[in-house]
Amino acid sequence: MSGRRHTTTPPGTPPTARLTARGIVRRYGGIEAVAGVDLVAAPGRVTALIGPNGAGKSTLFDCLAGTVRPDAGRVLLGGRDVTRLPVHERVRLGLARTFQQIAVFPTLSVADNVRVGAEQRSGAADGRTARALAVFGLGALAAEPAGGQPTGVLRLVELARALAGEPRVLLLDEPAAGLDTAQTARLLTVLRGLADDGMALLLVEHDPDLVAELADTVYAMADGRVVAAGPTAAVLADPRVVHAWGR
Numbered sequence: 001m002s003g004r005r006h007t008t009t010p011p012g013t014p015p016t017a018r019l020t021a022r023g024i025v026r027r028y029g030g031i032e033a034v035a036g037v038d039l040v041a042a043p044g045r046v047t048a049l050i051g052p053n054g055a056g057k058s059t060l061f062d063c064l065a066g067t068v069r070p071d072a073g074r075v076l077l078g079g080r081d082v083t084r085l086p087v088h089e090r091v092r093l094g095l096a097r098t099f100q101q102i103a104v105f106p107t108l109s110v111a112d113n114v115r116v117g118a119e120q121r122s123g124a125a126d127g128r129t130a131r132a133l134a135v136f137g138l139g140a141l142a143a144e145p146a147g148g149q150p151t152g153v154l155r156l157v158e159l160a161r162a163l164a165g166e167p168r169v170l171l172l173d174e175p176a177a178g179l180d181t182a183q184t185a186r187l188l189t190v191l192r193g194l195a196d197d198g199m200a201l202l203l204v205e206h207d208p209d210l211v212a213e214l215a216d217t218v219y220a221m222a223d224g225r226v227v228a229a230g231p232t233a234a235v236l237a238d239p240r241v242v243h244a245w246g247r
């Protein structure tokens with residue numbers, strides 16, 4: 001996933017970037033959905049955000065992606081404060097995301113869905129579209145309408161669309177949901193490869209086996225706070241995580 005020359009990333013911007021959350025707070029009425037969270041998603045690493053339902057994972061994720069504005073705290077992308085930047089500006093700086101609820105354009109072809117991601121950057125979108133389709137083995141379905149595809153394929157289309165913008169930081173909300181065993185295996189290989197090439201990956205994930213296999217670093221949240229953070233094996237064995245996650 002090289003090809004910075006194809007992007008509109010501002011000149012002098014390094015090809016890799018760290019995503020940092022500092023003291024993020026987000027309230028809904030009387031609830032502190034996120035109650036002061038620090039987090040780093042580093043280049044070349046897969047970072048997982050885990051925790052029980054209602055822990056605040058999605059809210060934090062949305063604060064990082066730009067769809068929710070935090071009440072306090074800062075979001076830094078490659079050292080730049082993006083806290084007040086809208087989603088499309090963060091995308092331009094190299095941030096991409098996928099959604100828990102699959103969001104594809106059903107009337108567009110598989111390829112045109114992926115092209116939407118490729119066109120987030122200037123330059124030849126054809127090449128980026130073709131590469132992203134190939135990464136997920138979607139070439140044979142390129143001309144088919146997305147609307148008729150099974151959930152597993154749609155999940156891959158969404159991932160390919162995020163990848164087609166050649167992001168520096170990729171946020172993934174339960175990326176393997178709806179995938180079969182073979183698709184999940186392929187996904188894990190692709191995601192590992194992206195991290196090994198220098199991308200920073202942050203995923204919200206409920207499946208402990210997937211986290212154990214893929215993540216380098218884990219942040220465990222409960223009640224809006226990080227209750228444990230560090231290397232995957234240590235966090236997954238932490239009694240607070242076992243208790244809060246109900247494992």
Ligand SMILES: Nc1ncnc2c1ncn2[C@@H]1O[C@H](COP(=O)(O)OP(=O)(O)OP(=O)(O)O)[C@@H](O)[C@H]1O
Pocket residue numbers: 028031032033051052053054055056057058059060
């Ligand atoms: N738009 C909203 N309006 C009101 N309350 C919200 C809103 N979004 C989230 N909350 C509340 O904030 C808290 C954290 O929710 P959030 O969805 O971030 O948790 P989560 O860890 O992502 O849960 P899940 O794993 O079920 O997706 C919950 O108490 C939830 O009800």
